Amino acid sequence: MSKESFDRFSKFITRELGIKMPPEKRIMLQSRLYKRMTQLHLSSLEEYEHHLFDLPETSDEWTEFINLVTTNKTDFFREPKHFEFLTQTALPSLESGKPGGRPFKLWCAGCSSGEEPYTLAMVLSEYRVTHSGFDFSILATDISTRVLNHARTGIYEEMQIDPVSIDLRRRYLMRSKDRKRGIIRISPELRQKVRFGRLNFMNEDYGVKEQFDSIFFRNVMIYFSKQTQQNVLEKLCRNLCVGGYLFAGHSESLVGFDLPIRQVFNSVFQKVR
Numbered sequence: 001m002s003k004e005s006f007d008r009f010s011k012f013i014t015r016e017l018g019i020k021m022p023p024e025k026r027i028m029l030q031s032r033l034y035k036r037m038t039q040l041h042l043s044s045l046e047e048y049e050h051h052l053f054d055l056p057e058t059s060d061e062w063t064e065f066i067n068l069v070t071t072n073k074t075d076f077f078r079e080p081k082h083f084e085f086l087t088q089t090a091l092p093s094l095e096s097g098k099p100g101g102r103p104f105k106l107w108c109a110g111c112s113s114g115e116e117p118y119t120l121a122m123v124l125s126e127y128r129v130t131h132s133g134f135d136f137s138i139l140a141t142d143i144s145t146r147v148l149n150h151a152r153t154g155i156y157e158e159m160q161i162d163p164v165s166i167d168l169r170r171r172y173l174m175r176s177k178d179r180k181r182g183i184i185r186i187s188p189e190l191r192q193k194v195r196f197g198r199l200n201f202m203n204e205d206y207g208v209k210e211q212f213d214s215i216f217f218r219n220v221m222i223y224f225s226k227q228t229q230q231n232v233l234e235k236l237c238r239n240l241c242v243g244g245y246l247f248a249g250h251s252e253s254l255v256g257f258d259l260p261i262r263q264v265f266n267s268v269f270q271k272v273r
């Protein structure tokens with residue numbers, strides 16, 4: 001891909017998605033776009049560039065482009081200490097979810113193909129077994145329509161569920177009748193607890209009216225510049241109740257940000273005002 005084409009793609013990706021695209025990412029971007037170029041029977045990435053930028057930003061081809069340039073790596077029970085912290089420290093400290101109170105509300109922001117919100121739904125359902133009257137709801141958002149469509153099906157390959165304990169598999173996962181297919185599906189009861197929606201963290205207004213008791217925002221801001229991280233975190237904090245918890249990825253630092261939160265555990269923060 002020519003330097004000019006890369007610069008044009010890279011500026012768009014950073015401006016519209018917040019994702020940093022330095023020159024070292026040129027080969028990676030090139031290989032991701034190459035497949036789409038071939039599907040469209042175009043003969044070069046420059047041709048693809050002209051084709052794309054001639055279309056309005058509302059066209060499906062742009063949605064496809066966004067699906068290609070986001071990195072969606074995720075897992076069931078990724079960074080598992082956070083789930084222990086949630087049930088052992090966060091939930092007991094909050095009023096929501098208690099009998100007579102309103103349900104515990106959680107936002108999984110940057111949910112990818114659903115492994116993280118379904119892990120949370122399993123963990124919270126287990127908590128409900130031992131805490132009668134507890135109830136919860138989960139909002140899960142991402143910008144990629146490809147991962148959201150996958151997440152809504154609740155279907156995964158069997159090898160992906162290695163981190164899920166045998167007990168949880170029995171209670172919340174269904175095996176395909178045809179064992180040879182090697183797939184599982186999240187149970188309907190669990191799927192019902194998660195609402196999926198499309199949201200771009202670069203939007204001026206997220207349009208999310210609810211206040212959440214916890215927000216999981218893990219392994220997303222690692223792709224953003226410091227200024228973008230500050231802007232997005234400020235907005236997420238506005239949707240977090242005072243006393244509520246913000247979970248970041250283990251490799252993401254919140255040092256040096258001006259936010260109404262204090263650190264309470266590894267990459268876990270509590271809103272203080």
Ligand SMILES: C[S@@+](CC[C@H](N)C(=O)[O-])C[C@H]1O[C@@H](n2cnc3c(N)ncnc32)[C@H](O)[C@@H]1O
Binds near residue numbers: 074110
């Ligand atoms: C690496 S995945 C992390 C998934 C999950 N949170 C986890 O920790 O396993 C990052 C996700 O952030 C999403 N993402 C990236 N930029 C975004 C943006 N501007 N708005 C919304 N989601 C975005 C990507 O589509 C991707 O699915």
